[in-house]
Amino acid sequence: MSTASTERIDSQRPRILRLYNLYRVILGFGLTLLTSSALREGVLSVSDADVYAKASWIYLFINVLIALSLHRGRRDLHLFILAVLDIGMLGVIFYAAGGIGSGFGNLLIIPVAIGNVLLHGRIGLLLPALASLVLIYLTFFLSLTHPYIGQSYLQAGVLGAIYFAVAMFVQRVSRRLHLSEILAREQAASLASMEQLNQLIIQRMRTGILVVSDDQRVVTSNEACAQMLGRELPTGSKLERIAPELEQRLRQWQRNPSVRGTSFHSHSGGAELMANFKPLGENSKGSILVFLDDNTQVAQQAQQLKLASLGRLTASIAHEIRNPLGAISHAAQLLNESDLLSRQDLRLTEIIQQHSQRMNRVIETVLELSRRRPSEPQLLDLALWTSAFLQDFRAAHPATDSIDCEIEKEGILTRIDPNQLTQVVSNLCQNALRYSGEPGTPRTIYLRLYLHPDTQLPTLEIIDHGPGVASEHVGHIFEPFYTTENSGTGLGLYISRELCESNQARLECDSVEPHGCCMRITFAHPKRLV
Template sequence: MWTSAPDTVDSQRPKILRVYNIYRVVLGFFLTLLTSSALRDGLIDLRNADLYESLSWIYLIVNVLIALLLHQGKKDIHLFVLAAVDIFLLSMLFYAAGGAASGLGNLLIIPVASGNILLHGRIGLLLAALASMALIYLTFFLSLSDPALNQNYLQVGVLGCIYFAVALFVQRLSRRLRHSESLAQQHAASLASLEKLNQVIIQRMRTGIMVLNNNHQVLLANEAAAQMLGKAVIRGMEVDRLAPELGQRLRQWQINPSIRGLPFRNHVGGVEIMASFKRLPEEDNESTLVFLDDNTVVAQQAQQLKLASLGRLTASIAHEIRNPLSAISHAAQLLAESPSFQDQDRRLTDIIQQHSRRMNRVIETVLELSRRRQSDPQLLDLTLWLAHFVRDYELANPSTDIIECEFEKEGILTRMDPNQLNQVLTNLCQNAFRYSGEPGSPRTIWLKLYEDRESGLPILEVIDHGPGIDDRNIPQVFEPFFTTESTGTGLGLYISRELCESNQARLEYRRLEPRGSCMRIVFAHPKRLV
């Protein structure tokens, strides 16, 4: 039964067969040289020179034709026939040269060994059997005409044993090589699979990863790094061209690795990035592994801790201030109801009542902030949500307040708590109307929704054309208790920014020219982790 050799052997068959063909052609060439009496004197004593000459030329011509026509042996039957023909022709040359004394019997070791490399199992042993039987038969045939050759049977028998020993040794060695090659291929496949898995994991990681060479050129970068930097990362790109701030922090780290760099933004509206570095020593040069982390998550955790501390503080303030404040307000009210109270003193009680109410609003606002629940981000279609918000806001407020909406396109998505977004936008709209004109007069503000061209993040702008915020007050506009109004609490924008940051969004202020203000919400990506 003819069977195919394993794939590991099949892959090497063309190379082995090519070497075997070259060997036979070279051997045929040297055998034909022995047809010259001048060249063979002292080397070999031919029994039948004419037969040897004919067979040597036949052997050379056949092997040249095989080398030219049979480049690849893909079937075992072809390889077996090739080895059998080689054994037959070499056996006939063995007979023409005079038998075992000529030494040509040793030439059959190569076709037996080659056949057992290309074939396996009992097929290879059959070649050894054919070679042994051919020599024994031809030696017997020679001994009939020359009884002195009977002593060659021992030598021929030893050659037969050598053929079988070579066949068994080569088969054993081939099996080991095939097994080793099979294990190597399995390990290579496992490593390739593991490498693909690692690449998928690296590409899916939320942490940005980059590898830079010693010239600060990008060798590798995952998808998260490109998203954070807001640019396509191309292999070979210099880091200063990709992110100048990152290049600056890399040079600072190389000078003093113990210094932790400050976070940075690579583009307007981008996330706040914290970079860390690690050297990767190699033989020729040193590469640098760069980790890019979204500092928004860290800031959000710090924000939660800050709010928790503020909550405990405000609870204490409520108990310590609210009751005395209520008593002061109640005493001023009773004092104003006294019949002997003078009109000029009544103005003083009104001031007490007014400031008591203001202090009470401050306490209630701070308590509301401390009791605020954790954010519950949901996937929102901002276009639809904003349309509903405008409708509800206009129904609940004076008809003189008008909101104009501008949408870049439909289906702009983000992930945010809808209740907290409603609280933020209500506060921003109230502030915008307050600075757009006096209550009761026609007032208009604009809401503009679009996606940033570089980062793809959704952006909502609340625009008014009032006097705007003074340049000196812009750095403090989001500070708690900062206000330019005598009746304000100074907590509205602070709470709005805190709510945005707890949803991984950002609230920014921009001055408009020649006048006006723009409160800008940069929302989180809809695919961000909740």
């Protein structure tokens, strides 16, 4: 028998023994009642009343004593001795009651059956053999001591055969039950293991998983969902309170499931999220499964496609534009050196030179963007990096330019390419100084490095106190070639955002009261691979 089957039997032994001892105590009381001649008259005709009375009372006393002392399952030897004792005592009562004619031989079926429930194999089949021997021997001995009592050896043999049949039947049924229980336990363990594995997979998924009930309360969620929404999602909380933007998308989907929802930000500085919904079960009024995806990777893939297209475009037009542009610029230089030109014509040549240089800067910037090497992110201490950056930046600018910095604490880490970060922050600081005043005048910008209180993500802000960005320009400042200056190329902020997205960081623009502009970089978590 397998170990699992043995353990199952051991766990059921106390209960089976309690029921068996309850039966034996009740049987003992019933047998002792028949020791009274008044109660026995017309029911049982005993051959030896004195032996019957003593055996019945001893049987009752032993059963009560065993029932009171039985607190746990016994070993196979104990169970075998108990069954043998039961067969022996019932055999004595069978003899005193008059043998086969009394019908007490049927009482031996119960200990044989119970013994084979708890004891299997050869030791179990030993019990019907002992019961059969006891029955036949006592029948033969009774025929010698009480010849006037008719004895039927055929009935004794039939009872013996019944004992063996019951033992084998019980063993067979018990074995099948044990195998069924083992199979059920293995399947239950397999289902539990599968459920645990599914839970682990769901918790480790980068896709946010959220189950919402029909009244829009949170049923369950994984870690990725909490990280994307920037807050814990306690079970039973209202979705409207913890994620109003997501709740709004859910209502839109419920009104028209065929319309694809728009992306959203769960909080300031949060990732751009896309929500997909699917009802659980056939009833659309039941729970709803919500999938949250971070559009960062999609944006990176789109960026790579844009860069590839831009690279092919610039490669094809560089030769067609730069050569004529160089010829125009060279011709303007030659005209500017001529003594025959009037002052008005010289001014026109200067305009040609200025716009030629501007067009050349645009081409150089686009070529630099298309040829940009892939990012090489590494674990970076932003506090140390910011201090080193400010030291170099201040040294390259006049003393009239003031850069204040506030670092919340040391050891703020992220994963990013330090060279690309230098390019981004340098461009943002240059823009902030340019909008803070004219060169040579006192200009002040402010840098702030901290951990966002909601997401615990590293955040760097570059703040100026200039005129700020007009509301009609806020949605376009990160678009390529969009500029509000005549001398600008409109690619600085676009390239900065592209560099941030390639490192899974986010660049956003926000206004500052009463006036000014804040460029905010939200970096990736240091444990997140870029």
